[in-house]
Amino acid sequence: MSFKLLFDISKALLFSRFKQTLVAAIGVTFGITMFITLLSFMNGLNKMLDGLVSNRTPHVRIYNNIKPTVVQPINESAQFKDAYNFISSVKPYNTRKEIYNVNAIMDKLKTDDRVLGVAPKIAAQVFYTLGNVNLNGVINGVDVDAEARLFYFNDYVTTGNYLDLQNTSNSIILGKGVADIILAQIGDVITVTTSTGEQFPLKVVGYFQSGIADYDKVQSYASINTTQKLSGRGKSYISDVQVKLKDINLAPVVAAEYRNIFEADAEDIQTANAQFETGTNVRTIISYAVGITLLIVAGFGIYNILNMLIYEKMDTIAILKATGFAGYDVKRIFISIALTIGICGALAGMVFGFALSNVIDQIPFETAALPTVKTFPVDYNPKYYFIAGTFAIVTTYFAGWFPAQKASKVDPVIIIRGK
Amino acid sequence: MNKNIVLEAKGITKYFNDPVKFEVLKQVNFSINKGEFVSVVGKSGCGKSTLLYILSTMDTDYSGDLLIDGISMKDKSEKELAAVRNEKIGFVFQFHYLLNEFTVLHNVILPALKLNRLQQPVLEEKGIKLLSLLGIEKLSGKMANQLSGGEKQRVAIARAMINDPLIIMGDEPTGNLDSKNSQIVFDIFKELAVEFNQTLLIVTHDDAFAEKTNRIIKMDDGRVV
Numbered sequence: 001m002s003f004k005l006l007f008d009i010s011k012a013l014l015f016s017r018f019k020q021t022l023v024a025a026i027g028v029t030f031g032i033t034m035f036i037t038l039l040s041f042m043n044g045l046n047k048m049l050d051g052l053v054s055n056r057t058p059h060v061r062i063y064n065n066i067k068p069t070v071v072q073p074i075n076e077s078a079q080f081k082d083a084y085n086f087i088s089s090v091k092p093y094n095t096r097k098e099i100y101n102v103n104a105i106m107d108k109l110k111t112d113d114r115v116l117g118v119a120p121k122i123a124a125q126v127f128y129t130l131g132n133v134n135l136n137g138v139i140n141g142v143d144v145d146a147e148a149r150l151f152y153f154n155d156y157v158t159t160g161n162y163l164d165l166q167n168t169s170n171s172i173i174l175g176k177g178v179a180d181i182i183l184a185q186i187g188d189v190i191t192v193t194t195s196t197g198e199q200f201p202l203k204v205v206g207y208f209q210s211g212i213a214d215y216d217k218v219q220s221y222a223s224i225n226t227t228q229k230l231s232g233r234g235k236s237y238i239s240d241v242q243v244k245l246k247d248i249n250l251a252p253v254v255a256a257e258y259r260n261i262f263e264a265d266a267e268d269i270q271t272a273n274a275q276f277e278t279g280t281n282v283r284t285i286i287s288y289a290v291g292i293t294l295l296i297v298a299g300f301g302i303y304n305i306l307n308m309l310i311y312e313k314m315d316t317i318a319i320l321k322a323t324g325f326a327g328y329d330v331k332r333i334f335i336s337i338a339l340t341i342g343i344c345g346a347l348a349g350m351v352f353g354f355a356l357s358n359v360i361d362q363i364p365f366e367t368a369a370l371p372t373v374k375t376f377p378v379d380y381n382p383k384y385y386f387i388a389g390t391f392a393i394v395t396t397y398f399a400g401w402f403p404a405q406k407a408s409k410v411d412p413v414i415i416i417r418g419k
Numbered sequence: 420m421n422k423n424i425v426l427e428a429k430g431i432t433k434y435f436n437d438p439v440k441f442e443v444l445k446q447v448n449f450s451i452n453k454g455e456f457v458s459v460v461g462k463s464g465c466g467k468s469t470l471l472y473i474l475s476t477m478d479t480d481y482s483g484d485l486l487i488d489g490i491s492m493k494d495k496s497e498k499e500l501a502a503v504r505n506e507k508i509g510f511v512f513q514f515h516y517l518l519n520e521f522t523v524l525h526n527v528i529l530p531a532l533k534l535n536r537l538q539q540p541v542l543e544e545k546g547i548k549l550l551s552l553l554g555i556e557k558l559s560g561k562m563a564n565q566l567s568g569g570e571k572q573r574v575a576i577a578r579a580m581i582n583d584p585l586i587i588m589g590d591e592p593t594g595n596l597d598s599k600n601s602q603i604v605f606d607i608f609k610e611l612a613v614e615f616n617q618t619l620l621i622v623t624h625d626d627a628f629a630e631k632t633n634r635i636i637k638m639d640d641g642r643v644v
């Protein structure tokens with residue numbers, strides 16, 4: 001049977017019950033619209049929430065951890081080699097926090113194809129001093145350019161210009177929480193006390209707001225140079241190397257590799273933030289489940305309408321069969337009706353889904369915790385449209401398959417005699 | 420084998436199993452030659468319609484053998500039988516059975532579109548020619564449900580002829596028509612038989628109709644007499 005004939009017959013049958021077909025198609029449209037909107041919105045939120053952590057977390061962090069030595073001398077001794085040695089009260093020893101040969105390591109990392117960028121970092125324990133009040137704090141010494149490029153540092157500097165950190169010597173960007181407590185204004189000079197007891201004046205050039213209040217009450221940022229001075233260390237003192245990869249999923253493998261090569265600790269983002277992935281997965285599963293339920297309901301609508309159509313068009317089916325259409329042809333006709341409903345419904349659903357996501361995207365959503373977010377986040381990933389389209393076609397195919405099977409089995413003799 | 424035989428029934432036997440096992444057709448044997456105008460008559464319930472459905476390949480639940488154009492229909496698949504019906508058999512039913520969703524012309528050429536041997540414009544021309552032969556070419560653009568009973572039956576005849584079938588079968592084609600329209604339909608059949616040498620097999624209980632045909636197959640209680 002030629003495609004055109006199939007199309008003609010399907011069209012004629014489809015238009016003979018146009019209202020019902022329209023209702024079925026609207027069912028699919030509604031399902032697809034909600035599926036796309038729900039997933040776009042849910043994943044927009046997911047990405048935003050994950051971004052809170054993952055934007056600023058290196059994919060692989062290289063550092064020196066304080067830990068007990070892995071190899072105990074007694075286990076190495078030839079005399080006690082065959083014995084099982086119990087050692088109690090093992091204590092860690094004080095390693096240098098500084099990474100050995102940091103410049104060589106960074107040069108090596110920059111040549112690695114999997115690496116998007118490398119940013120050095122120093123963490124210095126300090127007290128923010130205000131009169132006789134000392135507040136616990138951490139100053140992160142960062143390479144401002146690399147930090148902005150790889151970890152969106154500039155997005156989180158809500159007041160002031162992040163570049164002042166490297167242009168003004170002895171400057172600091174305070175966490176918003178810290179600034180509120182010590183009442184520091186931009187341009188003020190504050191005093192910090194280092195862990196060795198030295199006092200150090202720093203000029204406030206901006207506020208930093210991460211969206212996590214506890215973090216902002218402790219953390220502040222300064223340039224690498226300032227932090228080295230503040231810690232009383234030389235130019236080569238770097239305590240952390242942050243690596244951002246092109247593919248985040250490679251992080252555990254790469255971390256393991258670096259651990260061996262550089263003889264330092266390397267931690268991947270998946271290990272550091274396992275709980276975020278769990279949350280994301282659960283939210284994704286819920287939104288898919290709801291979306292798919294909607295589509296299955298729409299599928300039942302199509303099933304009903306086709307079943308009705310078949311009972312109504314028994315005569316037509318019988319005459320088609322009597323004049324030489326095989327059961328297979330009849331089946332194709334009904335499946336193509338179902339698919340037409342499905343495809344038209346899905347296309348309309350994609351348009352409406354896009355429109356509705358756009359509306360959500362315009363709704364204001366301002367929260368103190370998220371300085372960069374002004375409206376509800378929506379993720380316009382084409383993937384959702386593709387999944388919705390595929391699923392709509394599969395559902396309608398099966399919704400059409402059973403009635404079509406029934407239609408193909410209609411015995412023309414019974415219909416023709418029955419009159 | 421005689422080249423002139425278009426259809427041959429060899430010992431066709433059929434049972435109805437519901438409500439009790441009952442032999443409807445008992446060893447039916449006959450053959451139809453090319454160009455014959457045959458009518459099958461008999462009392463109601465003697466199995467003549469049942470026989471027609473078997474001969475038309477729509478009913479496959481029988482024993483014995485059926486040869487159309489010298490080819491056995493016994494072991495063909497549903498799809499192959501559909502192709503045989505499409506190409507070699509034309510149908511006219513008691514109740515017109517046109518597709519109401521289509522125009523008259525589209526109804527006529529539908530089996531030919533299925534056969535897919537000629538292009539649609541050529542077929543439309545052929546359909547118009549057939550309709551004008553039957554005197555209803557002015558109806559070609561109307562929807563099927565706008566026609567009267569006699570007109571519908573004539574459209575059905577045109578549809579039966581579109582693929583130049585080997586044989587046209589009719590199941591009480593005049594049963595539902597008044598005497599004037601019956602006469603028109605009969606005249607058309609007669610004209611087809613005489614002028615186009617078209618083979619026709621018509622089941623009817625209208626004796627007046629049957630008497631005017633070339634050959635009458637009389638059935639009684641499942642047997643040809």
